[in-house]
Amino acid sequence: MSHLGDRLSALVDGELDGAELDRAHAHLASCEQCRAEAAELRTLKAQLRGLTDGAPAEDAMTRRLIAMTGPGGPLPSRRLQRSARKDSAEKSSARKSAARKNPASRNPGGRQEPAPPGTRRHRLARRRRTLVLSTVTLVVGLGAAAFTIGGGGQAAPGPRITPPVEMYSVEHAIDTGSVPFPAPAGGLDAQSAAP
Amino acid sequence: MLAAAAAVAVAVPGFLISACSSQSGGGGDTAMQVSPASAEASQTREPSRRDQAVTSTASATTVSHHTSSPRAIQLLAQAAQAAIVTAYQGDEVATHWINGTESVLVSDIWHISGGQTVIQTLDAGTTANRQYLSADNDGQAPEGALGVTLPLVQLMENHYVVAYAGPGSADDRTAQIIEAWRADGSLAARFWLDDTTKLPLEREIYDGSSHIISRDEFVDVQFADQVSVANQADQAARAQARAPAAAQGPWTDPLTPGQLLTLRAAGWHVPAQLPGGLTLFTGAQTTTSTGTVLDLGYSDGLAEVSVFEQRGKLADKLTGWRKTTVGGHQVFVAEPDQRSLTWSTKGMVYTVMADAPSPAVDAAVGALPHDQPPGFWKRMSRGMTRLAALINPFH
Numbered sequence: 098m099s100h101l102g103d104r105l106s107a108l109v110d111g112e113l114d115g116a117e118l119d120r121a122h123a124h125l126a127s128c129e130q131c132r133a134e135a136a137e138l139r140t141l142k143a144q145l146r147g148l149t150d151g152a153p154a155e156d157a158m159t160r161r162l163i164a165m166t167g168p169g170g171p172l173p174s175r176r177l178q179r180s181a182r183k184d185s186a187e188k189s190s191a192r193k194s195a196a197r198k199n200p201a202s203r204n205p206g207g208r209q210e211p212a213p214p215g216t217r218r219h220r221l222a223r224r225r226r227t228l229v230l231s232t233v234t235l236v237v238g239l240g241a242a243a244f245t246i247g248g249g250g251q252a253a254p255g256p257r258i259t260p261p262v263e264m265y266s267v268e269h270a271i272d273t274g275s276v277p278f279p280a281p282a283g284g285l286d287a288q289s290a291a292p
Numbered sequence: 293m294l295a296a297a298a299a300v301a302v303a304v305p306g307f308l309i310s311a312c313s314s315q316s317g318g319g320g321d322t323a324m325q326v327s328p329a330s331a332e333a334s335q336t337r338e339p340s341r342r343d344q345a346v347t348s349t350a351s352a353t354t355v356s357h358h359t360s361s362p363r364a365i366q367l368l369a370q371a372a373q374a375a376i377v378t379a380y381q382g383d384e385v386a387t388h389w390i391n392g393t394e395s396v397l398v399s400d401i402w403h404i405s406g407g408q409t410v411i412q413t414l415d416a417g418t419t420a421n422r423q424y425l426s427a428d429n430d431g432q433a434p435e436g437a438l439g440v441t442l443p444l445v446q447l448m449e450n451h452y453v454v455a456y457a458g459p460g461s462a463d464d465r466t467a468q469i470i471e472a473w474r475a476d477g478s479l480a481a482r483f484w485l486d487d488t489t490k491l492p493l494e495r496e497i498y499d500g501s502s503h504i505i506s507r508d509e510f511v512d513v514q515f516a517d518q519v520s521v522a523n524q525a526d527q528a529a530r531a532q533a534r535a536p537a538a539a540q541g542p543w544t545d546p547l548t549p550g551q552l553l554t555l556r557a558a559g560w561h562v563p564a565q566l567p568g569g570l571t572l573f574t575g576a577q578t579t580t581s582t583g584t585v586l587d588l589g590y591s592d593g594l595a596e597v598s599v600f601e602q603r604g605k606l607a608d609k610l611t612g613w614r615k616t617t618v619g620g621h622q623v624f625v626a627e628p629d630q631r632s633l634t635w636s637t638k639g640m641v642y643t644v645m646a647d648a649p650s651p652a653v654d655a656a657v658g659a660l661p662h663d664q665p666p667g668f669w670k671r672m673s674r675g676m677t678r679l680a681a682l683i684n685p686f687h
Contacts, residue, residue, distance in 0.1 A: 239679075240672070247675025255604035256582045260634045260643040262626060265587075268543055269598040269645045272574055272589040274375065274436020274444065275508070276386055276399045276411055278629050 100124075101131050109138040360454040364470050368445045368454065368483065370490040375437035378489050379405040382463075382513030384438075388506045388631075391650060395629050403437075438492040438508045439594070439647070440483065443573050448472055448593025451569055452480055460484055462493040463510050472594060478502055481594050489515055497594055499649045506647070543587065547575035555586060560601060561640065566590045567655035570597055570648075590656070595648035597656050602643075606636040619658035637663045 101121060107113050108121045125132050266277040386397040399411050435441065448454055457469040462484035472481040479502060484494040494509040547555070552575050556562040565571055570590035578585050586601045606624070613624040618633065626632035633653070634643040642660055646653040 243672050243675030243679055244668075245675065246678045247671035247673070255639050257607040258582055258602055258604040258636075258641045259607045259610060260600070260602075260632070260641065261580070262632055262643070265598070265600050265632070265643060265645055268576070268578075268587055268600075269589075269596070270411075271435055272441075272587075272598060273591070273596040273647060274372075274439050274441040275596075275647060276384055276397060276401070278397060278631055 100128065101134075105131060105135055106138060109135055109142060358453070360449050360452070361456050364454045364456040365445065365449055367456065367468055367485055367490065368440060368448070368470055369442065371440045371483070371485045371492050372436050372442045372445050374486075374490040375403075375440060375492065376435060377405050378491050378515060379403060380489075380491060380513055380515050383511040384508060385511055386506070386508045388629075388647075389504065390630050393630070436492075438483070438495040438510075439596070440492045440495070444591055444593050444596075446593075447571060447573060447591050450571075451592040452594070457482070459487070462486075463513055465493060465513075467493055474500070476500070486513075491515075505649055543576040543578045545576070547577065551575075560586055561642075561661060562586075562588065563659065566597060566599075567659050568592070568595070568648075568652040570595060570652065570656065595652050596646070597648055597653065598645045599656075599660065600643040600645070602641045603639060604636070604641050605639070606634065606641055610634075619654045621657065621662040623657060633657055635662065637661050 101108065101124060104113065104117070104121055108118070108125075113121055125135060263277070269275075270277040381400075381402045384397075384399045384401055386399070388395050401411050436444070452472040452474060455471050455473065457471045460467050460469045466487040467484040468487055468490075470483040470485065471479060472483075474480050478500055479498055481495065481497045483492055485491070486493050491510075491513070493513065494507070496504055497506045499505050552562050552572075555575075562575075563572070569592040571592065572588060573591055574587075574589040576587045578587070580602075583603050588599045588601070590597045590599065610624055612627055613634065614627050616623060616625050618625075621635065623633045623635040626634075631647070632643060632645050634641065636642070638661060640661070644653070644657060644660070646656065648656075
């Protein structure tokens with residue numbers, strides 16, 4: 098016996114009549130599979146009907162879409178966006194990674210809401226954060242380099258000198274009536290005359 | 293002639309001292325505390341007959357420690373003279389403690405009457421073997437032994453209470469013991485002088501807490517009467533052959549106060565004193581391949597600091613020197629003895645050699661010129677300029 102196929106949904110929708118309706122009922126009486134399928138279709142139909150009950154279908158769909166994006170209001174004003182940008186790079190990246198892991202979680206800071214992934218707003222926000230991070234890193238790096246290079250003494254005129262310790266030690270010993278002590282290990286006694 | 297040389301040797305530094313504001317530590321009404329045992333408590337040392345002799349006689353001299361004893365000063369002056377005129381040879385063992393680190397030098401010394409000394413030093417713990425020839429035949433720059441020279445004896449009289457502490461022994465020879473006390477009652481130094489020749493046989497120096505910081509002693513010393521004349525001449529000839537060729541010009545005679553003032557006016561740094569009562573007592577110059585070097589000697593009779601100055605800047609690479617910080621200033625210290633420090637500032641290289649307690653050395657280094665660290669914004673602006681010069685090849 099062949100199953101009802103498309104005629105099953107027509108039956109559930111009440112579109113069959115006459116001899117076809119009789120034949121369908123006769124088949125359902127002997128086919129458990131089609132009976133189960135018909136019951137599923139009826140349940141689904143009832144659920145779909147329940148969604149649209151009491152409200153226009155358009156509003157319900159909009160509400161469902163909004164609920165799927167999580168809590169929060171409409172996009173904040175531009176002033177809030179600027180203040181959010183002034184946060185430290187680490188804070189924004191930490192929030193970004195937290196938002197990625199749990200998009201539906203409540204934002205404890207209450208600051209700029211992380212944009213949903215994949216949206217244009219998300220891409221713009223990420224680009225902005227990257228730019229800020231790069232700028233801050235560049236400024237800090239330049240400052241640190243300048244501070245490091247700026248240290249040390251100023252260039253002085255005169256020859257480059259390695260103190261002739263052995264010679265000094267002998268003179269010191271004469272002045273103090275003592276024994277000269279050895280020069281630094283591996284040190285040179287001669288002076289370099291490189292300008 | 294030697295007597296005249298000795299007189300000059302005392303007079304010249306005397307002029308320098310009188311030109312400075314030296315502290316008068318010789319007098320005082322404070323009673324002296326005798327603590328010979330505590331002076332050696334920090335170092336393990338077998339008690340000798342000498343120590344017992346000192347202990348037994350110390351109490352007898354406690355009461356009189358208010359001014360220097362003329363007898364003690366006379367003995368020290370004789371010791372300084374003996375170090376010049378007496379021909380002797382022996383081994384000198386010099387042990388120094390710096391910051392808890394002990395360094396030992398063993399030297400063979402030949403001294404010929406008239407001022408020529410040859411010293412062959414073996415650094416204990418290494419295989420280094422160096423020879424020095426210090427020849428002062430004219431006697432203008434007097435030598436000494438174990439730190440006893442005529443100018444230093446005079447400085448000691450000005451800064452310490454010098455007392456005679458009775459007989460003792462050193463190097464198995466009968467000796468006279470001289471002690472130098474500080475105004476605060478702590479023992480600063482003790483000398484053992486050979487009873488026969490008055491040559492210093494041993495010297496110990498203590499810091500303000502009565503810890504020994506240096507001991508110099510002769511071992512197996514022999515005098516001219518024990519060594520044949522031929523042997524002396526032979527040793528002198530061999531020593532002369534072994535002596536290294538002079539790499540630099542000789543040092544000048546001790547500079548007069550007028551010459552030192554002229555040098556100061558010419559831009560050399562010539563302080564009259566260094567912290568801790570170290571007074572300028574000698575100065576000399578020499579000429580090297582890289583310019584003139586000025587040597588200034590500071591002392592209070594026991595602690596000695598030599599400051600060498602030369603126009604220029606330190607070489608980029610200093611082998612055998614280690615960068616360190618002394619008194620907040622960046623300097624280089626020589627390894628391993630740590631008795632030489634060097635740095636450069638404003639076109640002058642300073643090298644300090646010291647036989648003094650660490651606090652005195654730190655204070656001396658701090659009192660000499662150093663580069664001032666630039667302020668934050670000046671450092672930033674200087675760094676930016678240098679960065680720009682690196683980036684811009686046409687700068």
